[in-house]
Amino acid sequence: MENNVGGEVSRPGAEELVEVYAGWSRKRLVFLLSMSLGVAVVSVLALCVGAVDVPLADTVSVLFRGLMPGLIAEPSNPHYATIITEMRAPRIVLTVLTGVSLGIAGMVMQGLLRNPLVSPFTLGVSTASSFGAAMSIVFGTALFGTAYYTSFSILGMTFSFSSFSTVMMSFVFGLCSIAIVLFLTRDSNVSRSTVILSGVIISYIFQAGIMFAKYASDDDQLREIALWMMGGLSNVTWSTIVIVLPVVLVCGIYLEKLSSDINVLSSGDDVARNLGIDVRKLRNRGLVFSTLITTVCIAFTGIIGFIGLMAPHICRMLIGNDSRYLLPASALMGAAILLISDTFSRVVMRPEELPVGIIMYIIGGIFFIWLVCGKKLGDRA
């Protein structure tokens, strides 16, 4: 019978179907819990590993000493405490936060634009942020004078003005990209392809700016721009976390609230409108908040590609397309992938640290080869 491709083998009862749905929810929750556990374990292991190997026992004792100073013995080398609490712990927290942000942003963008090949950078955020960073690096002295080379202290912590200016400018320009997209697509009947096209336009314009900055730069500056665009998690401090964490939390929670509506968007704009969703509002809000969550991280880390593309893709294959579960799953998967890549980047060429973007592109390439050659879309959940 032509209308029955695959055949309808069984007609399950209503109770059975209720149980099936509950089972799916349970399976997804179990997935989320195991991923959380996995990320926690990998984080602790990542703390042990790096240019200098800190034994697991010492790592754990440094961690717990912060909580219960009197009870735990001192680590075998006094530098271990500095390395773990000042150098590695903030780095690992930022790695997790960045992986979370990019995973969430990727999933939201894919859902809003109904396209599994969309990433947080599709609408030009990466080019715009890179432009901001390049401007700061090359024209920092022109813009800020000799203050560019100073350091300043707040609450006993020193910051260099040059890093501060690079972070601020990449953040501001990253947000500009979404402001321009919203402006170009302000007509209420705009289609998804128009949205994506605006992103492409923005990319080209900012790319021209980056090329100009590169042309006007000297050798040192050129290398600095290149390294920034490769993405890296070196020399992270707790002050970075203080800024990034609240933004990621707030945006993440808000986007999770939107995820129920994003689910409905998967059936088409018209159907979604008919089911009570303000499609334009949803799309605009989703884009703004996913851009915000992305920009706040890449302002500090530079461009880290593929996570936003891979993490939601993998999770979708494992737990389906329900955004309410897919969002936290993509977040955790993004964190896991980035943690593993960053740890690898810190170890593969010791005592040097590779920019993590290099590892991401290798992994991304392998992932897509596997995707294209291997598993096809399964038939059933």
Next chain:
Amino acid sequence: MRFEIKGLGQGYGDRTVLEDVSLSAESGEFITVLGPNGSGKSTLIRTICNVMSPRQGSLEIDGRAVGGMDRKELARIVSYVPQTCASFGYTTVFETVLMGRRPYSEWSYSEDDIRKAIDAMKVMSVDGLHDRYVSNLSGGQMQRVFIARSLAQDPEFYLFDEPTSSLDLKFQLESMNIMRSMVKERGSCLIVALHDLNLALRFSDKVLVLKDSHVYDFGPVSEVITPRMIAEVYGVRADIVENERGRYIQPYDYIGTVPCDL
């Protein structure tokens, strides 16, 4: 409930697709919208359910303007199934049908929502496909899934755009029967755009015929579907034949480029 559509005008860019279209629909009526290709049937359906705002005219439900209503409230009253639907990625039939309960839920679905979705799947005979990914289904199976979603939405007015075009004969008849029972037993109102004149003749109460962006005729089916209408609107000469099972249309001639050999 009563849905008043007055003086509707609609277009895309410079092109006018509908001009001064009026009709009324009440609970318990099965209305079909007929017309040749490009006459504006899909546009009319989209405009009536306010997925696309009308350029001119008014839409009122029991005297209340549709444009002013809260979206979710409107979603509980009017349901729309387009001719083709998207499905993204790994979404199952069950989840798709469950989306129909969105106007009644805030963030997650209650057990009541789940049971209503299950009922809808059973009515449309897609419960056996509950765990299949919608994008993998055949065109006909997909259409039944989307109608099931519409049922789960539990509205007063159903607006379907060619819901049976991909179905085989059996499922066409089955779906039309389900639709008729929705009208008679639940008291819903259906406004369905159809291609197939015979189905319209057999199942509907009232018919709206569109020609050249205007309403050609609106009224009870027996009065509207006449050989004259078929000739003037479709350019086909046909008889309406009656036997003990009912009436059907038998075309015998048409005005076209290829000579008729019926």
Next chain:
Amino acid sequence: MMNGKIIALAAVAVIVVAGLGTGIWALSNSDNGSDAIQIVDGSGRTITSEEPLSKVFTVGNNSPTAMRLLGLNGSVVGASSTTDSSVAMVQSVLGGQATVWKSSASNLSTETVLMTDADAVICPVKSMTMSADQQTALERAGVLVIRLDCNGDSMFDDLRKLMVLFGDTEEVHAAFDAYNTYYQDVVSAALSAAESSTEEVTGDFMACLVASGWAYNEVSAFGGLIERFGITNVLKGKGFDTSGVGNSYTTDGFREVVDPSDVDYILLRSDKGLDAVYTMITDSSVEYMECESTSAYINDRMYYLHSDICSGAYGCVAYLILYKILFGGEVEGFSEDAVIDHINRLMGTPVIADGTVLCAWYGSSDTSGTVLVTYDAP
């Protein structure tokens, strides 16, 4: 839409205002204890240390050399350098107790530096050897970052600063004085020989770095060195790049202001060997020099000088060689072999190896280059 937009804009505004506020509030980090040691490093920062340094980490090839000359190589607990050969060189200069890592530019992990227990890091002034982020990370961990080139113009000043940082002890002072006196003796011997020579040496020269054809102008150390012998830099007063070595010349711009017939001497500085220099002469990428039209080329007055003897620890040898090529003959009391050997001994290792070509000449008569001076170890 308004709700979400407002929240987003408000968040951005808060962050921008907070950021601007802290940015405008710039505090310098000086900390003046009465007995504290203080110097101004090569980047202009004031470095303060409560006590003399005892353990340092060096970055690059020049600071280990400087430490060795001051007899302080035992205080170097770790070092990094970019190539295999330079790593080996630094290892021998430091004497073997320090670990030398091969690391490019600013990729060295701050953890590694921390684990060497160093009080301070000595790195070159150029920011690529250590990024601002790394610097702040090290300082936050309690390690001073001191930028000293220990090379070129600033070499002796940097050596003095190092002396101060390490407590200016008698031994260090004596080592510095011995080296400084020897160096200045060589230089003054060469310059007075030039002054009292009967040879008339005048004209204009062009000095280039054989890498991408960069030329040294009147502000550069190398250009200044050559000028002490009485010849003038052809780029003087022509308004090019104000940094010492620049490549902002376009072919047309250069040819507009420099007449090849004015260039009487061409001095090519390189560490890449004779073949590289020969390629440079014929390579179209340095066509702006129009070598073959210059008086230097026509009169066989193009010279290659090995980079290592033009500045840094062995910089005094350049004076001997310049005297030789401009005035002819040896400087009394000092031969290139003897001077290099002396400094090699101070380094504890033949940094300049036996057989290294120090100088060669080119010209219309011989475009493949004839070796003039080689280092022959005794």
